Amino acid sequence: MREMHDLGSVLDHVGREGSLDGTVVQGVDLSESEHVVTSVTCRGTTFLGCGLGPGALAHVIATGGIAFPDLDGLPFEPYRPRLYAQGELLHGWDPDTAGSFDERALDSRIHRWSSLTPPGRNPEVLDALARRLHDHAIDDALGEHLDDHPEVVAVMGGHSVLRTDAEYRTVAELGRAMAREGWYVATGGGPGAMEAANLGAWLSPRDDDALDEALALLSVEPDFHRADGYLAAGLDVLRRFDDGADSLAVPTWFYGHEPTNQFATSVAKYFANSIREDGLLAIATRGVVFAPGAAGTLQEVFQDATQNHYEVFGVVSPMVFLDTEFWTRTLPAEPLLRTLAGERAYADLVGCVDGADAAMAFLRYHPPVTRAR
Known part of the structure; x- marks a missing residue:
């Protein structure tokens, strides 16, 4: 139609x-x-x-x-025809004027509205309808958006990674390398490892020294829990490097206390976390890299494994675990996944590596496999 x-x-x-x-x-x-x-x-x-x-x-x-009909009194457009643009969800907040991110930003106002329904309770009928209409509109807009980006590679990882951590730099280097390869970088859109990947993609047209300068600017406030300083530091990077490359963020108001990261140029933000997570993994047909994380990242590992295990979308995609010690000893998901894969097609597409270069090498030499359905 x-x-x-x-x-x-x-x-x-x-x-x-x-x-x-x-x-x-x-x-x-x-x-x-x-x-x-x-x-x-x-x-x-x-x-x-x-x-x-x-x-x-x-x-x-x-x-x-x-x-x-249009639905009145909402802080968002339930029928929006396009994804959120870079910075759009920060509208209303300015680090140089009175009022915090939690009070002023569109992102926060939408989260407050969604939080009016207590956890475990169903929203009122019109509120539930508004959420579903919005998420359907985002689905539709994302499908159109990806017509121009056929090779999507996703980076998953913990939101608690600080901007000053060595792991943050590694993931940023990986995001930069992926974008330079011509792949479209997508993340869960939050802070930590997710922000690092979008930052790397944003800086990919620049010389490598740009990342060092950006990390120095971000180190002024490395923790997203102090949102105003954290976001102000991000704006300093965007002002210093104002012509970055495109990438995608797919966050959720389910984790609404986390500001949407600033370095993605297109944002597909959902109310329903289940749709968001499964959808992000589904579009990442060029592969998924899992940086260290906790329960949320572990859930995404096995969601992705399920898609590959049953060849749900007709494409078997590589799965790369970044940080061998973490994924084989600290949180040994990789050995369990190998056992699960057995002789299935995706067994050969599971890798465990250290460093951005090794992750890129694995992805280059293990392209996705299209399966007849």
Whole structure:
């Protein structure tokens, strides 16, 4: 179905096709263009959160279309037609003016709204619908976005890694190398190892010395729990290096106390963490690298393994464990995964390495395998 996200596209389509039949019109204010809608048929047309006057709405229904109304009083757009842009979720917060990130930023306001429903309780019907509509819109926008990025490689890892840790530098070097390889770097969009990978991708067009300078700027506040100083340091890096490369973040308001990392240029943020995690692993067909982490990262390891084990998407992708000591002794997931894999196709695509260069070498020499379904 043809999707349209602005008035110009609607006018062009009507002029060319003479109808709106079988299209989706998303988030377009048509209240001043009622004649455009009423002059054509709308058989099978879906209007999502569009401005429609009474006459246009009656015409849509009478000619076989359907309209989902806008939902008032929300701090987000449930029908948004595109991913969040870099910095968009920080809107309302400025480190040079009064008010903290927790009070002012759009990111925080959305998290506060979602937290009105106590843990373990179902949201009110309209709130639940708003969340589902939003996450569906993000799914749709992400699918369109990835049409231009066929080789996605994901980096998973702990949010507690400090910007001053050696592990942070290693993951940043890896993100930089992946982007230079021509792969599209995606992460869970939070702090720690996730931020490091997006930072590396952002700096990939620069000389290697840029990473040293960026890490020095970030060291002013290495811990995301002090969000205002942490984000201000990130802004200093973005001002110093303002022409970085594209990458993707896929965070969630389920972990809403974590600020969305600043170095991804496109952000697919979800309310439902389960959809976010499974979806991020599903799009990473070029491979997934697991930096050290805790329960969340371990969960992602076996979610990815399940996709490979049952060849859910028809692609078996490499899985790289970064830090041999951690993944074979501290949290020995790699030996368990090898036992699980047995003789299956993905057994040969599991690697355990140390350092960014070794991770890149494994990924280069172990491309994904497409399986007939």
